[in-house]
Amino acid sequence: xxxxxxxxxxxxxxxxxxxxxxxxxxxxxxxxxxxxxxxxxxxxxxxxxxxxxxxxxxxxxxxxxxxx
Amino acid sequence: xxxxxxxxxxxxxxxxxxxxxxxxxxxxxxxxxxxxxxxxxxxxxxxxxxxxxxxxxxxxxxxxxxxxxxxxxxxxxxxxxxxxxxxxxxxxxxxxxxxxxxxxxxxxxxxxxxxxxxxxxxxxxxxxxxxxxxxxxxxxxxxxxxxxxxxxxxxxxxxxxxxxxxxxxxxxxxxxxxxxxxxxxxxxxxx
Numbered sequence: 001x002x003x004x005x006x007x008x009x010x011x012x013x014x015x016x017x018x019x020x021x022x023x024x025x026x027x028x029x030x031x032x033x034x035x036x037x038x039x040x041x042x043x044x045x046x047x048x049x050x051x052x053x054x055x056x057x058x059x060x061x062x063x064x065x066x067x068x
Numbered sequence: 069x070x071x072x073x074x075x076x077x078x079x080x081x082x083x084x085x086x087x088x089x090x091x092x093x094x095x096x097x098x099x100x101x102x103x104x105x106x107x108x109x110x111x112x113x114x115x116x117x118x119x120x121x122x123x124x125x126x127x128x129x130x131x132x133x134x135x136x137x138x139x140x141x142x143x144x145x146x147x148x149x150x151x152x153x154x155x156x157x158x159x160x161x162x163x164x165x166x167x168x169x170x171x172x173x174x175x176x177x178x179x180x181x182x183x184x185x186x187x188x189x190x191x192x193x194x195x196x197x198x199x200x201x202x203x204x205x206x207x208x209x210x211x212x213x214x215x216x217x218x219x220x221x222x223x224x225x226x227x228x229x230x231x232x233x234x235x236x237x238x239x240x241x242x243x244x245x246x247x248x249x250x251x252x253x254x255x256x257x258x259x
Contacts, residue, residue: 010172013121021135022122022168023175024160024201026153027182028142030114035179041116045140049106054138058087058105059150061236065082068220068234 107143155208
């Protein structure tokens, strides 16, 4: 990834009054995955989340609790 | 903090543990104001399964600063993997200073190490960040399949497939957690 692209992501993470504290990634399984792809995908996902108003939807099991 | 969290969850014997229960316990610890989970329909699972973005902001110009963790996960993953991704990312709420990725150089170093081969010639802080990113996956597992439930499954000789179904975790993790080495591994991962 070029320095300018990384600066772009870093700058985006510090926009609109937000200050970056920590960022982490869970990379996908594609072979030959590049830094550019991770950066683009993460940036796109964060942008979409803010655009949607940060709807809070943790995954839900839909199962009843039970012991073995 | 992580050891305390895992100890608290270790007593649970009824499954599945919901992701929101883990969140509530972390918020209760008082180290984070908000943890938000956003499923992303457009995230390409070949490229990314999830991302963790922790930031501060002020709701009003002179208001108090809020510390927020935004966890975005790939909506096309199965629910078992969505849960693992979300809990792994939640572990980063507990990251200590050196494990946090904050600067441009940190970002560059983290991603290059996550994707590249481990190098014996390029030591540095980013190695610790990348190592933490990988280890967090295993640190999250005892929250979704707590020790009491795990020991119960071992005593009753429950299969990995059945554990995976009840704990709602991928079967590969269920197999690992049913091995004799798992209790010791949990101790090592959280010390």
